[in-house]
Amino acid sequence: MGETRVGLIPYATTIMRTGQLETCAILVSDRRTILAFDSRRPLGPRAAFKEFFRKEPDPASEAPQPVDFRTVDLDVLAVMNDNISVQHSAIEKLEYKKGLSGYSLFIESRNLEGKKEIVLATIAAPSDLVKKQKSEGVPAKEAKRQYALKAQELFKRAMPSVVAHKARWVE
Amino acid sequence: MKSGWWVTVVWIAMLAVAMPIGWFYSSDAIEGSAHLTVPEGASTFASYRVDDVEGFSLSGEFSSSTDSPVELMILDEGEYLKFLANSSYVAEFRAVAISGEFSVDKPSMETCHIVVRHGAGLIVPQEVEVSYTISAVNPVGMLSAYGFAFGGGLLIVYDGWKRHKKHEEIVRESKPLDVIFFDSESR
Numbered sequence: 001m002g003e004t005r006v007g008l009i010p011y012a013t014t015i016m017r018t019g020q021l022e023t024c025a026i027l028v029s030d031r032r033t034i035l036a037f038d039s040r041r042p043l044g045p046r047a048a049f050k051e052f053f054r055k056e057p058d059p060a061s062e063a064p065q066p067v068d069f070r071t072v073d074l075d076v077l078a079v080m081n082d083n084i085s086v087q088h089s090a091i092e093k094l095e096y097k098k099g100l101s102g103y104s105l106f107i108e109s110r111n112l113e114g115k116k117e118i119v120l121a122t123i124a125a126p127s128d129l130v131k132k133q134k135s136e137g138v139p140a141k142e143a144k145r146q147y148a149l150k151a152q153e154l155f156k157r158a159m160p161s162v163v164a165h166k167a168r169w170v171e
Numbered sequence: 172m173k174s175g176w177w178v179t180v181v182w183i184a185m186l187a188v189a190m191p192i193g194w195f196y197s198s199d200a201i202e203g204s205a206h207l208t209v210p211e212g213a214s215t216f217a218s219y220r221v222d223d224v225e226g227f228s229l230s231g232e233f234s235s236s237t238d239s240p241v242e243l244m245i246l247d248e249g250e251y252l253k254f255l256a257n258s259s260y261v262a263e264f265r266a267v268a269i270s271g272e273f274s275v276d277k278p279s280m281e282t283c284h285i286v287v288r289h290g291a292g293l294i295v296p297q298e299v300e301v302s303y304t305i306s307a308v309n310p311v312g313m314l315s316a317y318g319f320a321f322g323g324g325l326l327i328v329y330d331g332w333k334r335h336k337k338h339e340e341i342v343r344e345s346k347p348l349d350v351i352f353f354d355s356e357s358r
Contacts (some may be wrong), residue, residue, distance in 0.1 A: 004351045010349070150350035
């Protein structure tokens with residue numbers, strides 16, 4: 001039986017890959033969660049300093065290659081661009097909670113060698129979405145909450161029942 | 172660096188301002204020396220006035236021409252007046268030796284007096300050579316220099332961050348805005 005894509009969280013942030021703040025999309029299937037990074041360019045003071053001295057490429061190469069998350073091969077997506085992939089069957093602990101900087105996702109799992117791995121990401125609604133909803137009369141706080149709750153619903157649907165049952169969720 | 176050319180220019184200009192300030196305030200040191208003669212007599216002394224030491228540190232060496240020790244003191248203006256009036260005073264530095272070093276770090280002292288008198292027992296005239304250095308480190312000047320350099324660095328970070336945001340914008344435009352639930356699609 002094939003792997004089924006459950007949904008996509010288009011915007012989240014994490015410092016996991018390089019220790020600096022980076023944006024990523026989170027694609028969730030019924031078997032795994034993939035943090036797909038937008039580029040190899042982290043965001044932070046150190047990165048910004050490097051960015052200044054980087055030779056500016058022409059606008060055509062500056063534009064990222066769009067990924068069609070509906071059709072992209074999941075095995076390819078899992079390994080491209082240093083993306084992070086977590087098998088749901090290996091998850092030992094999952095926490096989705098509200099923090100100071102937004103809603104955070106914490107996943108603790110064991111890899112094939114039995115080594116503990118942690119995924120930590122902040123599910124923050126993109127500012128364009130918040131602006132759009134604000135213009136429709138939805139307060140910014142509510143727009144962010146709705147986005148985070150949709151993301152939570154996505155994880156609840158995708159996780160195996162044993163993981164979902166043990167997990168900590170936002171009320 | 173096409174879009175950030177003005178940042179480069181401003182940064183170089185800031186460094187151009189920062190470097191001379193830093194150089195001027197950190198590398199400059201005023202040196203001086205004095206030849207003092209302590210006259211004959213038990214309570215006689217010789218003194219030398221050093222001006223404009225406020226905010227700086229004063230250090231130096233002294234040596235007596237005889238084999239007998241001298242007493243060297245460093246007094247600020249107020250204490251020196253007390254010393255002259257034979258009332259009790261507090262020295263910033265005091266040493267009794269044939270030769271030695273001294274050092275005073277007192278930013279609030281505008282003027283100081285180097286006072287030399289006979290060490291115990293000797294009442295014949297005594298020659299003393301004193302050399303000193305005022306290390307001219309002005310914290311305000313140094314901070315200005317660091318401020319300009321740091322400001323230039325911040326400008327670079329800001330420019331890089333702005334460019335990164337532009338890149339992020341392009342990335343965002345290529346993605347959906349909201350969370351998507353796929354209908355049961357198998358790969």
